[in-house]
Amino acid sequence: MFANMKLYLQITITDTKTGKIIRRTRKRLSRSFVIQYLQMIEASFRHAYAATGDTVSIKDTSNTARDCLMTNTGAVTYALNGFFAVDALEDDDTYGIVVGSDNTAEDNLDYKLNTQIADGAVAGELDYSAHTFITSAEVGANVDFQIQRPFINNSGGNVTIEEAGIYIKTIFSANAATAWIFCIVRDTTGTVTVADGQTATVDYTFRTTV
Numbered sequence: 437m438f439a440n441m442k443l444y445l446q447i448t449i450t451d452t453k454t455g456k457i458i459r460r461t462r463k464r465l466s467r468s469f470v471i472q473y474l475q476m477i478e479a480s481f482r483h484a485y486a487a488t489g490d491t492v493s494i495k496d497t498s499n500t501a502r503d504c505l506m507t508n509t510g511a512v513t514y515a516l517n518g519f520f521a522v523d524a525l526e527d528d529d530t531y532g533i534v535v536g537s538d539n540t541a542e543d544n545l546d547y548k549l550n551t552q553i554a555d556g557a558v559a560g561e562l563d564y565s566a567h568t569f570i571t572s573a574e575v576g577a578n579v580d581f582q583i584q585r586p587f588i589n590n591s592g593g594n595v596t597i598e599e600a601g602i603y604i605k606t607i608f609s610a611n612a613a614t615a616w617i618f619c620i621v622r623d624t625t626g627t628v629t630v631a632d633g634q635t636a637t638v639d640y641t642f643r644t645t646v
Contacts, residue, residue: 440644441644442642443466443468443469443621443643444463444464444641444643445466445623445625445640446460446463446464446638447600447636447637448461448636449634449636450637451633451634451635452633452634452635453633461626463641466621466623467542468542468546468601468623470544470619470621470622471544472494473621475504476494476520476620478492479504479608491504491505496547496616497547497603497617499547504608505608519607519608520604521604522603522604523569524566524567526564527555527563527564530605531603531604531605532567532602533567533583533638533640534600534601535553535587535597535636536553536597536599537553537560537597537599538551538598538599539627540624542624548619548622549622550599551599553587553597557590560595561595562589562591562630563587565586566585567583567584567585568583569582570583577645578643579643581643582639582640582642583602583639584639586635586636587630587636587637588635589630589631589632591632592632593632594629597625597627597628597630598625601620602620602621603617603619621640
């Protein structure tokens with residue numbers, strides 16, 4: 437969000453049964469916050485409000501522009517339930533940390549992964565597990581907040597990860613029953629092969645430094 441915030445990505449491959457680490461990618465700086473991230477911040481800062489026509493148009497993962505606002509039209513009730521939610525449960529591949537198989541270079545205007553790997557246990561799929569959140573805390577000279585999600589390969593063959601990202605689910609409309617999904621981060625990962633019987637745990641670390 438601000439100049440001193442950084443985001444790091446790391447993927448760890450383990451044996452699903454034993455937990456033994458097979459491979460760990462280097463923890464690298466992510467440079468791939470996409471436009472929807474700042475648009476979310478803009479809408480929050482501007483307190484966008486539909487009654488005055490002051491909304492922010494943000495493209496969701498279906499490539500549909502959504503007019504986002506902070507409050508229910510004509511009311512004081514805030515429609516922020518699920519705002520910036522990343523806590524998708526097991527087998528839910530609609531939001532949270534997601535992975536894909538396309539290595540096309542990142543672009544500021546990416547609104548989704550190019551080819552998302554689906555949740556499942558057949559060829560080309562990975563079993564999406566629930567997220568783990570490591571509470572914000574001072575770590576050395578920094579303050580870190582981590583989000584982790586394991587992806588288990590029960591497909592019977594190799595599955596190759598080439599991209600990863602963060603999708604958020606948010607109720608950002610006058611209709612408090614409507615939740616939209618937005619991509620705020622998309623990274624290419626390099627080729628990460630996950631063999632049958634292995635688990636790939638994707639770790640995003642948000643870091644601020646005074």
